[in-house]
Amino acid sequence: MNINSIIYSALLWVITGLSCMAETQLHISSGFTPPVSDFFNSVLTEADKRMKDVSISFEILPAERSLILVNQGINDADCCRIPALLAQEYKNIIPVDISFFSARFSAFSKKNDVPIKSFTDLKPFSVGSVEGWKIAVNKIKEINPAVTHIVTTPEQLFLMLEQDRLDYGVVGYLSGLKTIADLKLNNIHALEPPLEEKQLYLVVHNKHKNLIPLFNEVLNEMKNDGTINSLYSELISSL
């Protein structure tokens, strides 16, 4: 090995090293479980590809723990949240501007005879929901139905519906569909329209404030070129 080879090798190593050092590692956690978390993972994987100098890893955590870790700066972002609900308690978190998913809270039931268009319509009935679905749980407590059951898993909720221990169960639309599919429940269906629909946004720790324009740009691009819709369709079709 002559001297020139040594110099070139050294330069290559330095340049490579510098480029590695410049890449931003983002660990994004999510409180959602499959299939929503799968959709989020797909979107973020595509975004990772489109964002130079940013490397994204994804993890599912308990919903509250995910937010705490981002707020503490241990994790870099949470996917995804309704910003208005977080502002007071988690002051180190800021949302990006582009939403690529809307959370739909739907009522599931065997019944189809009573039109249910809002949470208020559920008041005469026995209603259940799952811990962690804050909006749904809070709304149910607010209307104070005839019977209320807050269970720990969607499976519990849908099995109670199946056994007629509940009239209506309120969870996320996709989660409900996945649970029905997993439990192979044919007589329970989602009522239309959904009871509540909220736009969710990727939220990042303050220290990554400078990346928000980049996320805006990439997510906007993915929405415009149909990538988001394509990935959502793939998800729906898998259920």
Place this chain on the structure above:
Amino acid sequence: MLYIVLFSSIVTLILTAIQLRIDYNEGINVIHQRIKQIELTNLDSIRQSLWTIDTSSIQIQADGLSRINDIIFVEITDENNRLVASAGKVDTKNTIRKNIELVQEYRGKKTALGTLTIVATKENVYQKLIDTVVVILISQAIKTFLVSLFVLIIFYYLVTRHLEKISQHFEKLELTSRPVSLSLNRHNSDNVDDELSRVVKSINKMSNHIYQSYTEILGNQHDLAEREAKFSAIFNSITDAIVIVDNDRKIIQTNPAFHTTFGYSKEDIKDKTTLMLYDNSDEYFNQGEKRYNPQAKTTPGTYEINYKRKDGSLLPSETLGGPINLPDGTQLGYIGIIRDISARKTAEKEKARLQKQLQQSQKMHAIGQLTGGIAHDFNNILASILGYSELAQQITKNSGDSKLVQYIERINIAGERARKLVAQLLAFSRGAPADLQSIKLPVLIDDVISLIRPTIPSSILLRTEIDDQIPAVLMDNTQMHQMLMNLCINARDAMTGNGIMTIKLSHETSVDKICNSCNGQIQGEYVQLTVEDTGSGILPEILDSIFDPFLTTKDVGKGTGMGLSVVHGILHKHHSHIVVETKPGSGTHFHLLIPPFYEDKASPITEQPVVNFSHDIGNGKHLLIVDDEETLATFLQDFLQTYGYRVTISTSSKHAIELIRHPSADFDLIITDQTMPEMTGTEMIKEILQINSDLPVILCSGYSELIDKDKALKLGCSKYLDKPIQNRVLIQSVYDILTTKN
């Protein structure tokens, strides 16, 4: 017994305390192990529930933990110290609190999840300890009581009952009687040789020793008390002051006479040294070196020293001092026996003064007799010289022989000077007659000042300090005048150049001085006439001689040396004195101290009118002149005959008596001298008056200690005349007596 119970109780308490401490530690260890077990078994599940924020699960676990023995409170907080779950409550202060940090390792880092707080109570441990204590104490108390009772019985039998007997033996023991032997009630006591038997032997031996010693001490005490009583009687009854001091001269004992002599109370001398008795500290230290120095080895002796009383007055003393030594030579201190010799000193001083006074008096008396005798002879001679010179003047004044008139005039002047000198000699020797009158001294001083002032140089200031309200004095005005003149002249002559002469007059109501001329004590009320000068003063070596006649310090011809002698003579004739204060170089003060005179009948000084007699006033009256000096008698005969008197002379008093006894005697008046060889004038007058008590007599005297004016008048004389008699006075007296008789 009490000590046994106390000791057993203390031991029991200590052992119980140790046991309790061990039990307590075990109880606490159980609690800590229980908490440790919780950490091992429950911490992971709690941590997992906290990680997933499963609050209901956390609460369930907290409830479960709080039900474990001794655990009364469990609390779980999140990483922000917000309460997540709690169970139980803390209702006691006796707790053990354990805080366990809950940490989750996430992505290679330790992440705080929150805190698990476990509170365990120690009440159960304490309750167990109380139960233990009760059991231990009760059992120990019973055991202690039984053991103590047993020990007490054994101890009483072996020891206590014997000690009680020994105690009773000592209580009955009396030193005044022979002690009874002590024996204990013991089995086979004679053969036992243990501690108690040895104690009994020792007590019996000691009791006998004590009794013997006490008996000896009693004897010694009696002797000691007897000696002490004798010593105290002597010590307290001695009239001399006695002071005993230690080796530092601090006063440790005094007798009553000490306090009487010095005036100090016992409190005054407490803890004091004898420095307070000395007039000055130098004397104190000087005496210390001489007499209170153990190294000096001074022998006891008597010495005179002046101490100081409490009131500050000096105490002349005769002190006998010396060390106080024990038989082994140890010096305890010193004793001083102080005799107050102030009375003796005063007596010695008074004796010396009286001796001096006597010597002075004898000296003055001798000089007076000498000068008096000379004066008497001179008077007789002068009487003739002056008498005949006056007669010669009368005869020759119209003769036209001016030279002869001038010679006779000079004889007369010289005779007058001689007469004055003789008068001074008589004044000194008290022979001069005095015409006592009440005199206002301020007036007399004014007269003298008017006479002396022209003779004083302008360089000498003459001042007066006169108290006009002072009493009068009874003096011969002429002699008083003469005294003051003499003193003023002396004061003037003592000052050369500038000076001040001051004449003071004051009333001294309480005089206490010594007369410088007679050395007599002067006490009482006096009028003080002072003549001060600022001159050369009087040398101390001649101060005692200044009143001697013919002593003068003036230049030759300027003084006769009779000035102060005359003052001396006049003063003492009038019961007066003189005090001299002088300091060489500063001046002299002469204080005349004259008794005041308060009689209202004091008559003013009046002068006899001068009468011119014709040469026939005698009218043949028969006069007898008796004088051993024939010349004088002849002169008087010649002089009186010129006035028409018949005159018979006799030079012998006895002869004169015979003449008077003669049946044909027709004398109208007797003129006699006092001093005559066979019979004095007064003796002769007594006989004459026995013969003819109506016969007037004129007594004349040049000098005599036996007669004066008062005595003569009291004897029965019609008149008393001093020699030399001026012719005018003689003729006036004869005329007055005979005229009055008729």
